[in-house]
Amino acid sequence: MAFESVNPYSGRRLHRFVAFSWVKAERILGQARRAASGWAATPLPDRAAVLRRAAALLRERQDELARLLALEMGKPLRDGRAEAQKCAACCEYYADHGAAFLADEAVPTDAGRSYVRHAPLGVVLAVMPWNFPFWQAVRFAAPALIAGNVALLKPAPNVPQCALALERIWHDAGLPPAAFRTLFIEVDLVEKLIADHRVAAVTLTGSEAAGAAVAAAAGRALKKTVLELGGSDPFIVLADADLTLAARTAAQARMLNSGQSCIAAKRFIVERPVQAEFVRLLKGHLQALRYGDPLAETTDYGPLARPDLADKLSAQVADSVARGARVALAGGQPQPGATRFDPTILTNVRRGQRAYAEELFGPVALVLTARDAAHAVLLANDSDFGLGAAVWTRDAARGEAIGRQLECGAVFVNGLVKSMSELPFGGVKRSGYGRELGRAGILEFVNQQAVWVAPAARPGLARAE
Structure with missing residues (x-):
């Protein structure tokens, strides 16, 4: 090596x-x-x-x-x-x-x-x-x-x-x-x-x-x-959430380090009544980001670190779409072997798809539909991973109570999940x-x-x- x-x-x-x-x-x-x-x-x-x-x-x-x-x-x-x-x-x-x-x-x-x-x-x-x-x-x-x-x-x-x-x-x-x-x-x-x-x-x-x-x-x-x-962190958006703030934070959470972060939000679990609006807002934020040379001060996101990482991510997306996921924002690689990977949104993400079960280490946002808060918790915990999680609701006490039901090492209520010196991380x-x-x-x-x-x-x- x-x-x-x-x-x-x-x-x-x-x-x-x-x-x-x-x-x-x-x-x-x-x-x-x-x-x-x-x-x-x-x-x-x-x-x-x-x-x-x-x-x-x-x-x-x-x-x-x-x-x-x-x-x-x-x-x-x-x-x-x-x-x-x-x-x-x-x-x-x-x-x-x-x-x-x-x-x-x-x-x-x-x-x-x-x-x-x-x-x-x-x-x-x-x-x-x-x-x-x-x-x-x-x-x-x-x-x-x-x-x-x-x-x-x-x-x-x-x-x-x-x-x-x-x-x-x-x-x-x-x-x-x-x-x-x-x-x-x-x-x-x-x-x-x-x-x-x-x-x-x-x-x-x-x-x-x-x-x-x-x-x-x-x-x-x-x-x-x-x-x-690894992590496949849930980002729960309840119907009473501040959608404007939640969607803006969701874009930031998914695109941190071009999506190459264990603790990045990856699974956006959204209550059905607000899902369409949340996806619309998220899509707008992701489309506004500028790709470019990482050495340029104007660049918002750069390439993935290696071509093989982008190729794997493309395969995970393609397999999931073949099994029923829908593309709400078509990004991805311009061609195989490229390190560029533009933001992508998949909806209708369900069991049986690689996107549901695996960690997608790059700028792909996965949107899962929750019937209610209890269903959101079930979806969040239906994962082999348990690193971080976010809960979005205008009722902070309710968000904290939901957070206590999540199987993960860190819960952030109405905030961007991050590692920080003051809190244990794992x-x-x-x-x-x-x-x-x-x-x-x-x-x-x-x-x-x-x-x-x-x-x-x-x-x-x-x-x-």
Whole structure:
């Protein structure tokens, strides 16, 4: 496997990196393991200072980082800058809250003193995808590093320069070089690393197949894992919703990152009385978006990251239409092998269609008809996935009550579903397990060690033998 930058808009190869041998990967692992004890012993305020410097560098270099995102995976410049800024905010969040999250927790027992302390595990291996190359790496790295762990990043093969740019930021921020390293390794070496006793835990964001492979390897090695996998998020629109706001947000939710997001809204479950109007509004918003070169400031959405991704999406749409789905907005690829994929709306989406059961990782909005709110909940939960969900209604209390019935890791009432530093992020069912972000994210990769200290002996109670 070669790690290769290819501009998805122009098709031009930019740079090629040779995959690491096991000898090189093992050497980097050894360096990381040796660095782990020193970083764990670094006072927490000093670790926090590194995160704050990393945040400053992310903001300072946001234009450079956005350009890399545009070149390697097709993200428009303004979205790339927003990703860099989000990463900076995440670093600052853990710098600000790490001490409180990691503080000893007193627990009353029969001891003189008992508490839970939070100790780092050591080397955390991260297998990360291409769609948010900075954000998905930072949201694992910031909590792991503030907790005293060290990190090894295995990036997706098509975003190697993004991975190296992030590595430079951590090093320039003052992190010991061996405490964050990029590994250009093939899949077989991932399994070999997981089996190595010096790797303490593994986190992966990616496909179901990749998650299953990593979980199996980690299971054999008895390693802790966190998996954030696919999603087919429901976006429920009840008859009393503010349709204007719901449709505008729906377009934004579906077109985020050209639709290439696990947590993007994908299934729009709309009560029958308002479905036609909702589709009309959604169609208008999607048609107004401008396709173009991701390096142009006027571009609203760019290409998909690779031709094979667009080809797969086309096949999913074609199969669904052949099985009864109707095209309300005809977009798609101009021809097979193209990375351009224009927004598409499918209605009459039902069981037996690929669109109903599979994740469509691109700008295709699926509209399902709900008879009422109870039926909407049934449709939302009739999925193998359970990452995020949105509920739209003018009655917020009703929306919250419906949200409690949904099988997913996050529910947003009258809002755009998103990952954010303050809240735990992750899914259920085939969307994975474990949590990133929030306090839960920092606790995934620490040893929650129970400490029990005997009561002090009381004078006069000692008895001579």
